[in-house]
Amino acid sequence: MNIGDAAKQAGIPTKTIRYYDEIGLIEPSARGENGYRDYDGNAVESLRFVRHARGLGFSVEDCRALLSLYRDRNRASGDVKALADRHLRHIDEKIAELESMKRTLEILMARCHGDDRPDCPILDNLAAEGRDDQSGSRP
Amino acid sequence: MNIGDAAKQAGIPTKTIRYYDEIGLIEPSARGENGYRDYDGNAVESLRFVRHARGLGFSVEDCRALLSLYRDRNRASGDVKALADRHLRHIDEKIAELESMKRTLEILMARCHGDDRPDCPILDNLAAEGRDDQSGSRP
DNA sequence: TATGGAGGTTCCAGCAACTGGAAGGTCAAG
DNA sequence: CTTGACCTTCCAGTTGCTGGAACCTCCATA
Known part of the structure; x- marks a missing residue:
């Protein structure tokens, strides 16, 4: 077709x-x-x-590997599982990173009045010195 | 400097x-x-x-906006908060998407022997027909 | 037979947010 | 005067597509 x-x-x-x-x-x-x-x-x-x-x-590269495993009658399911496991860990890392951002954001937002005055803890936090990591703020 | x-x-x-x-x-x-x-x-x-x-x-574009708010003495903190809120929802969506992938992967992996035989529920699932969404599998 | 529209083809550019590398200019120390 | 650490610019690559331009092809209908 x-x-x-x-x-x-x-x-x-x-x-x-x-x-x-x-x-x-x-x-x-x-x-x-x-x-x-x-x-x-x-x-x-x-x-x-x-x-x-x-x-x-x-990823597309993972797909390439999965596809070749799929087409391989002599594959070991262990190889597939290992690939999936690596991917799962990758996902877990991403989730953790996002959760950490989320936590920080929520804390900062809770403290921001969100009105028409310029006062803003969110900006204050972003402007703060120090802090080597990206997880942000010690509230 | x-x-x-x-x-x-x-x-x-x-x-x-x-x-x-x-x-x-x-x-x-x-x-x-x-x-x-x-x-x-x-x-x-x-x-x-x-x-x-x-x-x-x-995003870098968000940063541009945040920076200009930061430099603006007449800003409204509400604008900052709105930006943060939009971003937070975006993060929530991403988390949900990742959690959904994670769930599916975990279910499939639990059913995969992960040995040296070719039998593999993970591949079976990927090869399955139908299914319009990407959340995968009805286990 | 002409023609129109819905397919198909290629190639090029762009998205986000950098990162690496090449080729070269500059500066301070020894 | 040379060495090495800086600095500069520009170009290419990353990931996974997506849009568009310019062009070809097929089929049905007038």
Whole structure:
């Protein structure tokens, strides 16, 4: 099928599919004489696979690895799990970082009047000297 | 002071300081005859300010706004708070997204043996059809 | 057969926020 | 006078697309 139909089947924009082709992540199963990309069931399956993996936050490089594991009948599920585990830790780090920002912001916002006067603990905090980390403020 | 000293004072790499100059976020207070950037106390204060704001996850554009509020004696703290609030909601969304990925990953990983056999629920899930969202799996 | 519109193709640029590197100018110390 | 640590600019790359321009191709209809 043409790229447009593949896009509908897989739930991915054509632009993205062309991009995946360009970076060698998922190549069309064939090219028509007119130069049109052709995607068969297998290719569409790969596209969907990658959409799901990306949806779980895996990087494109991770997707490449996952896809090759998926296509490898002699894979060890341990390899997949290790990859997922690394990714999970990465996610945990990000969550922790965001939570820390959130905490600081909430504390500062609670102390800001939010009226039409210039007085502002948020700005005061940002302007404060010292502090080497980025977790902000000692409230 | 020269850029290197400003970098030490503010805790920001020189590269980044030059970048901030380039995009007009923080310009050096002067340029020496030799073309060297010169940063005075005020400029260094701005650099530190931006470091803190970036550390709380504010975008560079937000930093621009925050900096101009900081320099504005007639500001309303409400404007600062509104900006912070928007940012906080953005953070909340990101956290929610990551938590959702985390949940799905954990469920899948719990069901994966992680041994040397090819059998893998993680891959099975990624390959599964249907499912329009990216939150993954009905376990 | 002409034509219009909906496909497809390529390449180029841009987003965010830097970071690295190359090629070269400057300055203070020894 | 040389060495080495600074400084300068510019260009490219990172991640994962997304938009647009310019052009080609296919199919249906008048």
